[in-house]
Amino acid sequence: MATIGDRTWSEMLDYLRSRFPHLTRSWFDSLAPTDFQHGVIRICCADAVQHKYLSEQCQGAFSEAAQAATGRLVTVAFVPVNTAPSAEGPLSFELEEGQLALNKNYTFENFVSGPCNRLPYAAGLAVAERPGQVYNPLFIHGDVGLGKTHLVQAICHQMIAQGLKRVLYISCETFTNHFVEAIERGCLHRFRDRYRHVDALVIDDIQFLAARERSREEFFHTFNALYQSQRQIILTADESPSGIPSLEERLVSRFNWGLVAIIEHPCLETRMAIVRKKAKLNCVDLPEDVVHFIAAHAESNIREIEGALTRVMAFSQQFGGVIDLDITREALGVREGEPNKSVTIQDIFQAATEHYGVRPTDLQSKRRNRSVAFPRQVCMYLARELTRLSLEEIGGYFGGRDHTTVLHAIRTIIDQRKQDEELDQNLNRMVDLLRKKVTA
Ligand code: ADP
């Protein structure tokens, strides 16, 4: 079995002594590298105490020393003596082979598309049809509960149905757990074998990589290997690539190589369509006023819609399963005539007309002179801050402008308020007044 030479080993120790004196211990001299395979140098420890210290404190330092001494991108694994970690026996990711943890309901058929998710939905379909050939990687981001997992699993189902054999769907957490296990058992080559010989790799919630430096490094190489062999990579996150804190530039730029698509908050129509779809899946009939009521009251995300529907269905059992508006209200604990406690677009229009002396029709017009364009931008900004309307919906209220215009307006105001103290104060005042108005 290959191992590193004595010279390399003593160079590593020298490197540690000079660069990491605070970590270095006299017993380091008694450590011994056992073997060197597939980029991993395994180092045998004398006992569990040493093993704990090394694994918890010195992993990074040893890897750096190993890289400096060998001039190669290698890692180290600490092996506790006697507990002889066998490279034999299956690793958990090998056992899981073939059993994709996919939810059978997360299909395209059950996914409602609307203005909030049109781009990721269309891209997902295209990728499912021609994996590795259209958008690679496909990066889908959006707030929690808006359908990222559902959509990427739908892509997996579709790719499998079309005969793609090696589709690997995994959460980011599982990826890092597998990686750590592989390192601990000195089987990094088997990890790489598993992750690099796939037709499509789908990693959900990739933002969790940000906190894991070594897994990130490994993922980077996995990504490159798959990308170069034109295998499809699909990732989801709660932020855009550049919005994920402490994700290094080389990964951010790779994520941007393909298509980055956002899932926005769904508008009322889409939410209603989702309520209908979920009701159908549960084999219940809902009158339209109930559909509307549930969609109007569960507006933050789709999990909330599902929760509301489940409550209504459970509650209706007392009445023989009949669901009407009264039962729905009661199930959701909403009294009749209770005011809707959120800022509406009308409130915002009114605030702007009072503050800037413009007319609502000006705000909706195509006029572009600053006296109108600026208040319009402010309104779009306030709508984004204070309502749950999607960019498309906001655009709809301002004479059917598209979402990129709205986004531009919002960014303009964000930038300006940083530089203009008076504007900043005015905006704070308007926001306060609007909030007070709805809680009054
Ligand atoms: P995320 O991964 O973004 O947090 P999920 O994919 O877990 O969100 O979605 C939460 C729930 O909402 C799931 O049960 C999913 O089926 C449902 N859901 C989300 N978006 C849609 C949609 N567009 N159509 C139908 N169901 C959806």
Ligand code: MG
């Ligand atoms: Mg998810």
